[in-house]
Amino acid sequence: MAQTFAQLYGQVLGDDFDSSKYLTDAKQAINDAIDDIARQASVPLLEGAWTVPIVAGTATYTLPADDVRLLSAFDAELHQSLSESDQETLDVSSPASGRPTTFAQYGGSVTFYPTPNRAYSVQVRYLRDPASITSDSADITTVMPDSYAFAVVAFARARLFAREDDPQLSAFWRSEYERDLGRIKGDLGRRSRGRVRQVPGPYRQRLAPRFLRP
């Protein structure tokens, strides 16, 4: 059964921390743990997609509020990826308008180059900042699989033991967290177990049928 927020901070406090003193810290540590995991592993529930409302003559668009970092952008009409650049490169490029081929993220906005001359269909994918959990009855599966909950608890307990001047237990729980984080990365870093990952050799043959002149 999926665990609730209350169950999670109950595990964090355990028999070691007074709830009246550490409940707020425990809740914050759980939310920080989810953020940390989301940064270091590609948690599917914490990835987002956004269709940019492109209009002619506007190069820069404000990103969604929960954006942390853009992962990619593509032109849905041409089925081509846009190249990622940096804002400084676009700053020194000659003014141009037309179909965007490049994007850069800076200061909560995304800028396209050349400046769109009409409404193109461009989508971006981005890493989402998970909303803080506040409700005791909130289900952790809304942000990540239940099987990763232990990593969240370990992260929070490591922080609370550090607050209690207990470096031994803090280090123990931090190592528990790191071990589970490695497992999460392993899970999420390889999206398709069936995908061929063979590196092509110099004598490779085409997979498609060959048609030879008779």
Added chain:
Amino acid sequence: VSVATAKEVRFERFGGLNLRDDDIADHEARDLLNVIGKPRGGTQTRDGSSRFASAALTSGVLPAGYRFVDVWPVGYQKTTSLHSIGGGIVNKDAKPALFAIAYDTAPAADGTEPSSASAKAITVFGDGTVVDHGSIVPWGILGSEGTGRLGVATGPGFIFIQAAAPLSGGPMKIGGANDTIQTWTASAGSVPQGNLLRWWSGRMIVTAINGQAARVVASNIGDANDWGTGAGKTSWTVDLEPGDGDAIVGWAAFETYLFVFKRRRFWRIYDGETGANAVVAQLGATSRFAIAETPYGVVFQARDYSLWLTTGTSVRRLSANIDPWLNAPAALGYADDHLYVSVPSGIPRTPSSGTFDYDFVTDEWRCHSFVATQFATQDFDDGAGQKLFGLADPSTAGKNLVRYFDPAVNDDLGTAYDSYWASPHHKFGTEVLKRITELRVEGTGQVDVSFSKERAADSFQRSLSLNGNWDQKAVLTPGVARSWGFKFAHSGGGYMSLDAFAANVKAKRS
């Protein structure tokens, strides 16, 4: 106890008050209320107080508007004839009892009996039955030290009363075939009129005599009625430094001595045959209520309100640990190895009134919230040992004869009381920051745990429910401080019982 590395520091003794903070030991209390010691060092909420014999007194014996103002324990010799009282058999066999005088008028502010009032004399037995001896007239104004005090003593076959009598105007006694109030008539000489009388060394002794503030008079041996002098008579009269400007205020007996107290010094009469005496110390007593007889000696309250214990050959201060809170004249009582010292005011905390409790066995002081104007102790031979009785608030009419430490109740006359025990401020070594990760409490009952950090006021942290006969619960992560005080409290009805507490202490890592 110093803490270099993390360790559990366990405390298994909940000792008595020590208000000399610099000298306080780890097991002593900087504050406590309404707790008693347990035999193996723990502590628990004391038993409550109940109105004694109130059911019997209600049936017309004690009219509305009356209140008890004086109470005395009386012994076997009084009660041999009580079986015929009240038209039925009250008590066929001799039994110890309490004898009390009730007035329809409040006493004076200093506890002096009212000079013009209606009064009744009543005997109360251990099973709560009462005997109404009828009305008496209070003593009245004598015009000397001890004005208005009523003298009562248990002598052969009678309770002797120095009261203005309804019959002949002389001293009175209660007893005889019908246990009646009758004139105390001297068979030889005349009965001296004094505010204090007692049967000691086979004689009736009277002092605090009108116009003779230093005089002690003894009857002839074995006869409270024979005050004759001369050939063949052994009655005696002694004057203890007459003309010194002081007056006899009280007395007490210990071993073969009778101690007689003025306000600035006291004597021991060491020879009951002659009244031969000697000054014991340049210390006196504040009142007749401020003197208590114990098996360990006589305890009295001196003019600076401190308490002293004397055996006649030595005098030592008993109240050093509570002197800062002992700031008012007290009423003293003794029962079962405990001395009780009740003060109406002057304790610099809430409540400012209360009763200090000294345990002769462990040499520890505790304090309770109830207040009595007088104490009387009696062992009714019912197997329950000595019981402590007293008078509560005689200024208000009611059946105010109270039994304290009644195991059947856990409130004081229907009002719930709180109890707590507060430890010293532990530094655990040097005055550096220490972190306590857990405070574990062992015992039973509902316990509110508070902490005092850096000697600040106690701050409530958590309530613990200790179940069954024994349980342990912990208060987690109370934090960091240089010095730690622990307070364990119980509110309202029920009780708490504590056996030990233990702190997980370690140095704070900066």
